[in-house]
Structures are given as C-alpha cells and as structure tokens.
Amino acid sequence: MASSNSNTETIQEIMATYKSLPPRPAIEELEAAISVIKTVNTEEKQKLDQISIQICPQDVSPQLFSVLQEIRQTMVLFQSHEQRKEALHILNVDQTYQTFDELIQKASKCVLGDTQLDKDDDLKYPIGNFQKQPPISDESLLISNKISKVESFKGLVMSSSTKATNLPSGVEESEKLSMMKVAALIETIAKQDGKVLDLQSKLMENIEWLPVSLGKLSNITELNLSDNKIMALPQSITNLTSLTRLDVHSNQLINLPDSFGGLVNLLDLDLHANRLKSLPESFGELNSLQILIAETNDLEELPYTIGSCSSLVVLKLDFNQLKGLPEAIGKLECLEILSLHYNRIRKLPTTMANLTRLKELDASFNELEGIPESLCFATSLEKLIIGKNFADMTTLPRSIGNLENLQVLDISDDQIRFLPESFGLLSKLKIFRADETPLEVPPREITKLGAQVVVEYMADLVAKRNVTPHEIKRKRKGFWSWICMLFSG
Incomplete structure (x- = not known):
C-alpha cells in the first residue's frame, strides 16, 4: 500500500x-x-x-x-x-x-x-x-x-x-512586430490561404529584412510593407506569382532582387521614398504592370528592358537622378502619365512620338534644352509641364500646334522669348503659365489675360504675317486711289 x-x-x-x-x-x-x-x-x-x-x-x-x-x-x-x-x-x-x-x-x-x-x-x-x-x-x-x-x-x-499555443487570427493595430511574429503571421496566412498581408508601419525599428518564408505566400494578391526600415526584399518574394499589388514605399531599399520580374501578375507597384539606384533588367518581364511609382529614390537610369512593360499606364519618376530616358520608352504604347519632375534630364528621346495615348507629361525642374519636334505627334497630350528648366529651355517645338488636345501648358522660369506660330492652333488650351519667362511675343501683358487670349493673339499675328505681297499691293493701290479721288473732288 x-x-x-x-x-x-x-x-x-x-x-x-x-x-x-x-x-x-x-x-x-x-x-x-x-x-x-x-x-x-x-x-x-x-x-x-x-x-x-x-x-x-x-x-x-x-x-x-x-x-x-x-x-x-x-x-x-x-x-x-x-x-x-x-x-x-x-x-x-x-x-x-x-x-x-x-x-x-x-x-x-x-x-x-x-x-x-x-x-x-x-x-x-x-x-x-x-x-x-x-x-x-x-x-x-x-x-x-x-x-x-x-x-x-x-x-x-x-x-x-x-497543451499548445495557437497563433492569433489577427494582429493588434498598435502592435509592432518582431521578426518572429512576422514569420508566425506569414505561416498563419499561408495555412489559411490568405490573400492580403498588410504590414504598413508594423515592423520593429531593428527589422531590416523579411523572413525567407515570405515566399510561401504564393496565393497572396496584395502585400503592403510600406513605412518600415526594410533594406532588402528576400529572393523568395518572386514566388508570389499571384501578387497584383505591392507597396514598399518609405523604406530603405537599396536594390530589388535580380529575379524581381518573376512577379508576372503585378499590376501596381509603389517604390517611392527608398534608396534605389537602379532597377533590375528582369523588370521588363512585368508585362502586366500598369502603375509604377518610383519617386524620391536615387535612380540614375532606367533599364532598357522597361520598354517591355507594355501595359504601363502611369510612370512616376519624380525626384531622382535621371540624366535621360532609354529610347525604349517609346514602346510604352499604353502610357498615359509620365512624370519626371526634378531630375537631371537634358534631352527627351525622339521615340516619344510613339506614345499616342500620352495625356500628361511633367518634365519640370530638369536641364532640358528643348522639346523634340517628334513629341508633337503625341496628339493625345492634354497637359505639358516643362517649367523650371531655367536657362536651358529656350524654345518650344515649331509644330506644337499639332497638340490639338492640349489644355495645360507650363513654361514658367524658362528662357523662351518667342512662341511658335503654330501656337494659335491650340484651341483647347485652358491654362497657360509663363511666370518669370521673358516672353517678347506675345508681350507679357497679353499672357496675363488668359490662355485663349494668347492663342488668339498668336493666330491673329500669323494671319497678318501670311498676307501675300499681291494683297498688300492691291491694298496700297486702293488706298492711293481713294486719296486721289478725295483730292480730285
């Protein structure tokens, strides 16, 4: 016992x-x-x-x-x-x-x-x-x-x-996640076949990398990693072949994985406010990409393969170090918005004539010496912002009048003195800005009266210049005949 x-x-x-x-x-x-x-x-x-x-x-x-x-x-x-x-x-x-x-x-x-x-x-x-x-x-x-x-x-x-611990189904809004908790969340979403992972401003300050297990989320469609301190994305991110939207803005990314182009279903990519110096050549494999936001980085050039992003509609590259654009940019036939504000671009490629759907072009605050005549074949253009190119910008293309749909034109702080004669054909122009630009034709007092007044002024000026010598002679003859009749009476 x-x-x-x-x-x-x-x-x-x-x-x-x-x-x-x-x-x-x-x-x-x-x-x-x-x-x-x-x-x-x-x-x-x-x-x-x-x-x-x-x-x-x-x-x-x-x-x-x-x-x-x-x-x-x-x-x-x-x-x-x-x-x-x-x-x-x-x-x-x-x-x-x-x-x-x-x-x-x-x-x-x-x-x-x-x-x-x-x-x-x-x-x-x-x-x-x-x-x-x-x-x-x-x-x-x-x-x-x-x-x-x-x-x-x-x-x-x-x-x-x-006896076991189950991971929570969600994460508290105010909670900052450690690497371990991020990895656990990834495992949970992978098991539940989740479609969205939102880690915006969720990671602890010391997390600069993401777990390699991120590649398990092959069925995820939206991934938000913005407002963290991430320095690199794992190579395994290219396993996320169902991904349609990726937001990594406001991190510390220096580069993207070489195989980044494997995200073949990506539609919307936000890379702004990072430290990227270049984009991988595989970028051209993103045939479905429609929106690329890469503002406020250190980009010095775009890969020539960018021309293969045939679905691109919006391309924003403001606040970078770009010195030019590849000729392949002309292959982006779906492009509607191209923003290049605050770069170091001196010339725009002539192939931009092929951008038949382009509606907005912002090339302000660059070092542009002029706009290529070929751009005037992009007749869908509605908004052209080329101000703040200062001493470099001295002329507008002579055939600017071909831009029959142009509604907004900004040439502020340039050194343009004469508007082209074809300016008078811009019948849809609603806004014309030429602040601090030393225009002589038309006079500055005319530019202050509104876009259509400027258009009419240029149209009248051209009409007067186009009067033939024969018409002038006939007018002069009529004038002297009238004088003679006056005195003979």
Whole structure:
C-alpha cells in the first residue's frame, strides 16, 4: 500500500512538472522560428561580408579603421543575436517538450509494469542538450512535427499532450512586430490561404529584412510593407506569382532582387521614398504592370528592358537622378502619365512620338534644352509641364500646334522669348503659365489675360504675317486711289 502511495505521489510530481512548462509551440511557430533563424543567418553573413571588403579612407590610419570594422562586426553579431533570441527560445521549448515526452513514455512503461524497460535507454533528445542551440534544418522540423503528432501518453499523460499555443487570427493595430511574429503571421496566412498581408508601419525599428518564408505566400494578391526600415526584399518574394499589388514605399531599399520580374501578375507597384539606384533588367518581364511609382529614390537610369512593360499606364519618376530616358520608352504604347519632375534630364528621346495615348507629361525642374519636334505627334497630350528648366529651355517645338488636345501648358522660369506660330492652333488650351519667362511675343501683358487670349493673339499675328505681297499691293493701290479721288473732288 505504501508503495502504491509513493508511486501516486511520484506520478503527481511528474505531471505537475510537465504542466508547469510554458505552452507548447504550434507547428506554425516552429516553422516560423526556423525561417527567422535562416533569414538572420543570411542577413548576418551579407553584412559581415560587406564590412570585410570596405576600403580604408586615405585620411584614416589602417589600425584605427580596423578597430572600426571590428566594432561594426560586433554590432552586427549583437543585433543578429537579439533577432534570433525569440526564435531560439521557441525551438528550445519544443526540444524540452520532446525530452519530456520520452521521459513520460518511460514513466508510463514503469507504471504499466513493462519488464523490458532498459534503464540505460538513450533519449533522442538527451537531458541537458536543450540549452544548446538546436540544429536549424528542414529535417529537424520534420522530426519535430512527427513527434508532435505521436499519440502516446496513455494513462499517465492523457490530456496533457494537447497543451499548445495557437497563433492569433489577427494582429493588434498598435502592435509592432518582431521578426518572429512576422514569420508566425506569414505561416498563419499561408495555412489559411490568405490573400492580403498588410504590414504598413508594423515592423520593429531593428527589422531590416523579411523572413525567407515570405515566399510561401504564393496565393497572396496584395502585400503592403510600406513605412518600415526594410533594406532588402528576400529572393523568395518572386514566388508570389499571384501578387497584383505591392507597396514598399518609405523604406530603405537599396536594390530589388535580380529575379524581381518573376512577379508576372503585378499590376501596381509603389517604390517611392527608398534608396534605389537602379532597377533590375528582369523588370521588363512585368508585362502586366500598369502603375509604377518610383519617386524620391536615387535612380540614375532606367533599364532598357522597361520598354517591355507594355501595359504601363502611369510612370512616376519624380525626384531622382535621371540624366535621360532609354529610347525604349517609346514602346510604352499604353502610357498615359509620365512624370519626371526634378531630375537631371537634358534631352527627351525622339521615340516619344510613339506614345499616342500620352495625356500628361511633367518634365519640370530638369536641364532640358528643348522639346523634340517628334513629341508633337503625341496628339493625345492634354497637359505639358516643362517649367523650371531655367536657362536651358529656350524654345518650344515649331509644330506644337499639332497638340490639338492640349489644355495645360507650363513654361514658367524658362528662357523662351518667342512662341511658335503654330501656337494659335491650340484651341483647347485652358491654362497657360509663363511666370518669370521673358516672353517678347506675345508681350507679357497679353499672357496675363488668359490662355485663349494668347492663342488668339498668336493666330491673329500669323494671319497678318501670311498676307501675300499681291494683297498688300492691291491694298496700297486702293488706298492711293481713294486719296486721289478725295483730292480730285
């Protein structure tokens, strides 16, 4: 009887100890943890590699620069450690549970009187090992999943095996997410076949990379990563082949993955307010792309493959470092809005004549020396903003009158002195701005009276100039005849 009581007390202590463990991680949490550690390891290696190839400035001693590099490397390692911490904790908890599972199975055999129990049975997850860093691999995850699904714990463990934590279905609006929580959210959405992931301003300040598991969201259609501190998108993002809208504005992106063109169903892409210096050549594979917002970056050129983005309707490239546009821009036959405000462009390509659907062109605050005559074949143009090109812009194309649908024209702060004679054909012009432009023809007082007054003035001026010498002679003859008749009377 005493032995029975002692066994009962022992079983109770075993169960109490088991129940005192923190909640058992769900499979999704384990997958997320593994994804986080892989991502952090990749990020850490790339950062350390970048530091190792840095060149010492000429005005800094090599020894001092070496110390600086070591400090930078130490900071990278520390940041990586902090980002791994939560993921490693989850894996350690899971490994602890696996160790307990095996121990409880041994205890069950003792209670059931299993005489074959070997006191020296080796544990698959030995005591004490759970404190070490677990192996991070897909194989370890598979083993973990199998053990989580084993139906053991007969008699002794019973309902204790159901102890687990489920991820919440949503995220609080005010909550800033760690790398681990982002990875967990990705796993949840992937399992639920979600279509939208909105992480706008959701990430903690120290998160510069996204988990590689992002590539699991192959059915997602909308992804918003804006207003964070992301420096790079994972290569796996190109697995999101159902994606139609991607918003990554206001981050710290330096480049895009080389295979970015794999997002073949992308319709709307917002890249503005980053640090991009170029776009990958694969960009031309985005045949479905209709809207590209790439304002406020450091772009110096566009890839020649941009001409293959045949569905592009809106292209905004304001506030960059562009010195020109590729000739291939003329292949964008669906383009309606092209905004190039505040760049360093000196010439527009003549192929823009092919942009037969172009309605708005803003090339203000550049270094334009003029507008190509060929642009006047883009007769759908309704709005032409070419002001603030200052001393560089001295003339308008002679055939500007071909732009029969033009409603807005801004040549403010340019050095244009004479409007072309064909200006009088712009019958639909509603707004004409020429502030601080030293126009002589028409006079400045005329330009202040409104767009149509300027159009009529130029039309009348041309009409007067087009009077033939014969008509002038006939008029003069009539005048002298009238004088003679007057005096003869």
